Amino acid sequence: xxxxxxxxxxxxxxxxxxxxxxxxxxRHREQPQAGGSAAGEVPDALWSLRLPRPGGGxxxxxxxxxxxxxxxxxxxxCPPCVEEMPLLDRFHRENTANGWQxxxxxxxxxxxxxxxxxxxxxxxxxxxxxxxxxxxxxALGNDSGGLPFTLVLDSGGAVRDRRMxxxxxxxxxxWQRAVVHG
Numbered sequence: 001x002x003x004x005x006x007x008x009x010x011x012x013x014x015x016x017x018x019x020x021x022x023x024x025x026x027r028h029r030e031q032p033q034a035g036g037s038a039a040g041e042v043p044d045a046l047w048s049l050r051l052p053r054p055g056g057g058x059x060x061x062x063x064x065x066x067x068x069x070x071x072x073x074x075x076x077x078c079p080p081c082v083e084e085m086p087l088l089d090r091f092h093r094e095n096t097a098n099g100w101q102x103x104x105x106x107x108x109x110x111x112x113x114x115x116x117x118x119x120x121x122x123x124x125x126x127x128x129x130x131x132x133x134x135x136x137x138x139a140l141g142n143d144s145g146g147l148p149f150t151l152v153l154d155s156g157g158a159v160r161d162r163r164m165x166x167x168x169x170x171x172x173x174x175w176q177r178a179v180v181h182g
Contacts, residue, residue, distance in 0.1 A: 040159045043139050046071070047157075051105065051127030054114050059103065059127035065157055068179045069101040072167070073137050073149040076112040080166035081148040085120060091172045092124040098180065099155070107133040107147060154179050 049061040072088055074081035085104075092102040102124040106113045110128050117126065129136070134145045141162050142149045150163040152175045160179050163171060 040141075042151075042153060042157055042159055043136075045136055045139055049105075049127065049129070049136075051129050052110065054110065054117050054126055054128065059125050061103070061127075064101055064103060066155060067099050067101050068155050069103065069153040070172075070175070071103050071105060071151040071153065073105045073107055073133060073142075073147055073151075075106060075108040075147055076116040077108070078147045082116075082120075084148060084167045085122060087167060087169065087172070089122040089124065092122070095176065098176075100176070103127065105129050105133055107131065107137075152179065 047062050047065065049059075051059045051061075053059050070088070070091070072081075072084075074085070076082065088102055088104070092100070095102075104122065104124060104126040106126055106128045107130065108128065109130060113126065113128055137147075137149050138145055140149075140151055141159075142164055144164070146164055148164075148166060150167050150171075151159060152161040152163075154160050161175060
């Protein structure tokens with residue numbers, strides 16, 4: 001296969017991913033957000049996850065219970081996921097003392113995640129779930145399985161909000177106020 005043909009195939013694949021993400025975002029914006037049907041209990045499937053961490057070790061999500069938690073599903077091949085990573089890291093650094101936890105769940109393979117984090121390290125824990133995480137995000141209310149997908153949990157473990165698409169600073173501020181101050 002020629003280099004030119006591979007390039008066009010890559011462009012076509014990227015366009016298909018972008019179209020799918022756009023459709024997923026459009027569909028999600030039609031759904032209620034915080035205070036609507038987004039609230040609810042987290043399936044045991046999330047709490048029972050034990051995921052390998054980049055560089056070794058294990059991320060046991062059950063250990064996160066009891067504090068407000070932002071769970072971000074992401075992938076290295078997802079441009080909005082990569083763009084929001086520094087914002088999530090800053091939120092983690094600024095709010096850990098206030099009781100917040102941030103965790104990333106990579107819907108990806110270990111090798112690309114390791115390479116990504118070597119270039120752009122983050123202070124919050126990352127677990128590598130691979131493609132199996134897509135069934136979990138659907139169980140958590142993301143019917144399309146699109147990324148990035150963020151779940152906001154209060155200290156009691158209840159879902160306070162879900163966000164399909166890139167997180168913005170205003171989202172983080174609103175979640176912090178709503179979860180901490182009720």
